[in-house]
Ligand SMILES: Cc1cc2nc3c(=O)[nH]c(=O)nc-3n(C[C@H](O)[C@H](O)[C@H](O)COP(=O)(O)O)c2cc1C
Ligand code: SF4
């Protein structure tokens with residue numbers, strides 16, 4: 065009987081994968097639900113004997129079964145989008161059934177954990193250090209240093225906390241990992257537990273990811289006996305972007321308002337419930353099982369450039385023709401990613417710019433597309449890699465409106481702890497509105513003769529732009545965390561690269 | 570089962586866990602459509618917190634509401650990637666389709682960013698929406 069493989073990833077399902085799978089079953093085929101290959105423009109992608117057909121609808125079922133479908137893309141693993149990648153973290157993507165322990169073991173599952181248990185804490189951390197792995201959640205902090213700090217702390221209880229809050233627009237690698245390969249994340253956490261001496265782990269997943277929450281709850285139950293004595297528990301977020309910031313996340317786990325904590329104390333020393341805590345992103349923890357396999361660390365550090373080692377699961381999103389998950393070594397350029405791999409815009413219009421790193425990341429102009437994908441190179445451009453989401457915009461995008469949205473988003477999501485962020489963001493929205501309206505005229509009480517100290521005229525557009533720059537400086541240097549501190553990046557980069565979108569109209 | 574009984578059942582379900590408040594609030598919101606003053610009081614009493622503490626948490630998170638809304642909810646992603654794919658142009662039609670009957674809520678990213686505009690109804694996600702598909706989704710909500 066024909067075996068049909070269709071992903072049960074949330075994106076595939078949102079594009080109708082369940083209906084297509086049901087239609088195949090009804091036609092008498094055996095259907096296996098697998099993880100997604102990450103070629104999202106082809107979802108639902110149907111795999112028959114290694115060959116792919118997509119995007120498939122219920123109407124394609126008969127033709128795919130009798131071999132007359134015109135939606136074939138050939139052998140999936142040889143498709144240029146897949147064949148040109150270097151998948152380590154996503155090695156199993158498309159190949160295994162997410163909740164099958166049997167599949168997981170067949171594809172090198174638990175190898176890293178077994179070896180970690182043999183070599184012990186010190187050696188685990190040494191290998192992690194050698195691999196050069198940096199945190200994939202945004203800040204790029206060396207993972208081994210964090211683990212070492214927690215390992216060295218003395219306490220009756222330590223925790224491993226996985227940051228699965230993935231709030232950045234344009235990112236979905238954490239989601240795909242959790243839905244497609246949940247055991248890999250749990251294995252990474254168990255290895256972290258082994259390294260630092262923690263027996264309890266929490267995975268904090270944003271509530272916008274119901275499929276991931278469901279999969280991980282099941283996965284944790286299925287493998288409890290393998291990771292024991294380590295225990296893992298799933299907690300759902302409650303719709304606050306700022307809870308992706310690690311200390312806010314810890315407060316949220318403790319049942320408090322998700323307000324950011326001042327550092328020090330470092331979470332590594334006083335984290336969850338005041339205990340030493342490793343907080344790592346999903347992708348950081350999922351890179352670990354490869355690194356801990358025999359020779360993995362050496363392989364990992366041989367990839368990438370400068371201080372950005374290994375591979376990064378890059379997410380191609382927004383107005384892009386071939387969007388999806390593209391894991392490759394650091395050093396690749398935006399020209400390659402956007403044009404060669406992504407095929408340009410989905411609309412077929414010219415690319416206006418891209419935003420890298422989510423709502424706190426800069427808007428990058430095509431003139432800068434040769435910059436290599438590298439933490440330090442992006443910092444040099446006043447940009448950030450963040451969680452490596454790339455959102456493409458075509459020439460119809462209004463960058464003044466996007467800058468306004470950046471401020472608006474900051475106002476909606478601010479935790480409220482510090483003034484530049486809490487109030488500055490609202491003032492920023494008003495300022496951008498006034499800039500776009502041409503400046504500020506005096507009105508109401510300001511015109512009364514008693515108001516001697518008022519300027520005699522309103523403010524010109526230029527004056528307002530200076531004020532916006534000033535506000536951005538204040539937010540950048542006066543905010544406690546990167547929500548208030550980095551919102552100026554998208555705003556200022558939009559203003560710098562596309563001033564006409566602020567002044568015209 | 571009475572409301573109070575159900576409430577105390579939810580609280581007891583989670584009380585033994587570390588950091589029980591958010592799991593409790595999630596279940597209460599799910600069960601009653603809101604976390605109202607009465608629920609806040611009961612939770613505060615059980616967890617040995619002040620009602621202000623509990624209210625502070627309820628009001629912090631976008632997922633919790635102090636008043637129930639019986640209308641069906643359609644969440645539309647308004648974040649950058651969906652904007653890049655044209656969600657804003659669909660909003661006027663969506664608001665019209667929703668009228669008074671359906672509640673439209675903004676959400677910032679559903680993790681389907683290559684395939685927007687996207688929306689969520691209950692736990693079901695919808696991708697690659699155009700105006701007609703979104704309006705139909707709203708009408709059937
Ligand atoms: C506003 C804000 C939101 C953040 N959101 C996330 C997130 O969704 N996921 C994440 O892993 N890190 C996020 N971070 C970064 C975390 O604070 C932290 O650096 C990270 O979880 C550490 O893990 P890593 O070293 O493995 O990257 C955010 C930071 C800020 C300031
Ligand atoms: S910058 Fe904003 S989100 Fe961050 S701590 Fe300050 S108020 Fe909170």
Ligand code: FES
Pocket residue numbers: 233234235646647648649650651652677678679680681682685687
């Ligand atoms: S931006 Fe809309 S789903 Fe991510």
